[in-house]
Amino acid sequence: MIEATGLTKRYGSTVAVDDLSFSVEAGRVTGFLGPNGAGKSTTMRMILGLDRPTSGKVLVDGRAYRDLHRPLRTVGALLDAKWVHPNRSARAHLQWLAKSNGIPDRRVDEVLDLVGLTQVAKRRAGGFSLGMSQRLGIAGTLLGDPKVLLFDEPVNGLDPEGILWIRQFMHRLADQGRTVFVSSHLLSEMAQTAQDLIVIGKGRLIAQTSTAQFIKDATEDTVKVRSPQLDRLRELLVAQSARVTDSIEDNALVVHGVEAARIGELAAGNGLTLHELSPQLGSLEEAFMQLTRESVEYHAHE
Template identity: 75%
Template sequence: MIEATGLTKRYGSTLAVNNLSFSVASGKVTGFLGPNGAGKSTTMRMILGLDNPTAGQVRIGGKLYHELKEPLRTVGALLDAKWVHPNRSARAHLQWMARSNRIPAARVEEVLDTVGLTSVAGKRAGGFSLGMSQRLGIAAALLGDPEVLLFDEPVNGLDPEGILWIRKFMQRLASEGRTVFVSSHLLSEMALTATDLVVIGKGQLIAQSTTEEFVARAAENTVKVRSPQLPALRQQLISASAQVTDAGEALIVSGMDSAKIGEIAASANLVLHELSPQTGSLEQAFMQITGDAVEYHTGLEAEARQAAAIR
């Protein structure tokens, strides 16, 4: 488990993280979301002891990072895929890390195989593509078979097959009881990967909840209804205090669930051809809830946020 309490970080006059408190439970993939400049990378660096907090603290399994003996056995992290000596082979890089934490050399070959790099293990890491570098970074994170894993933008540079692989892999790690904390700008991917979310903006906590609760909080659920008797059905729904919007050959109904709509149609002897709940997306919810936490807006971004709020 990761527990952040009152976490604050100043760089001169810039307040990068401001009194941030949250927890990351084991057995789940927790997504770490926020606009650019929200303080996600700074927070991850403080979790790993790479930056010292101005105030507050982060504990991993009840301990500060610098209190961990052989930390790779407790925490594995991928923050910068290119953090490796370019002239060192993938295998040599992992062997050096393993020796520093008394990890058996055989573990190096295991993680190389896990991430699919066995065939290029002897090649210079400096010649790797971004996708291959990401896989090497994931291998390094797994080296000590840790209980806690942090990934910062782990799918950058991966092709669709690689993205699917890392999604299932993170979910499998969580199913083993590990703590998996991952940041990403690919909101559609986070919607498929993360069970829980920690959302920040301008260095402050905006929300901590399940992914489902976060989406439901921002997006009003609606029901799409099709019927050969739309005008009559529309009138019945309005009379029952539903909000009804015409959508071509269908109605979009809010303020009433599908069961109630079906009951109203049945009592009026009206035929239904479709009755399907419509839910919001993580992208919609993120844009709506973090709108005030974005430091710089382009014209297109402002239009997109306005459209998300209308939906």
């Protein structure tokens, strides 16, 4: 578990993180979202003791990072996958990390196996593809078998297969009861990966909730209807006080504020044919844009 209380970081007159309180639960994948400059990296650095809070605190499993005796055994973090000595082999890189935390050598082979790098363990890490580098980085985070894991933009630049592998791996780590905290810009990916979200803007907390609830709260559910008798259907819906807008598709309408079942009954009751009746769920993108609109540092000129 990670717990931040009143966490604040100022750089001169810039308030990067502003009185932030949240908790990241064990056994779940929690996404960390916010527009550019929102303070995500600064928060992650404070969790890892790389930056000191101006005020407030953040605890990992009840203790500040700097009070952890062998930090890799409590928290594993991947901030930059290319952070390896290019001429070292994957195994040598992990052996060096393990040694610095008093972790036995045999664990190196275990984690190489966990991330599927056993075959290439002797190859120079500098020659690895981005996907392999991410796997090596993740192997490093697992060396101390930590209960808490932090990943900063782990799927950036990966191909679909690499993204899928990381998503499934994170779910597996959470299923083992670990705390998994992931920042990402890829919202559609986060919607599939994170069960919970912590969303910040301008250093402040915007939302801490489940992903499903976040989308539900910020977006409106609508229903798409296609029918060869669209005008008649539109009249009936408007008579029921529904708000109806045109769909970008031909012969289709978007209905706001009426459930799909009610629309189906209305059509059947009036002898109208429907070719489609599909509830449209809001997306994490829409919800994110809606809730962070006020806290984007720089808007593009429209």
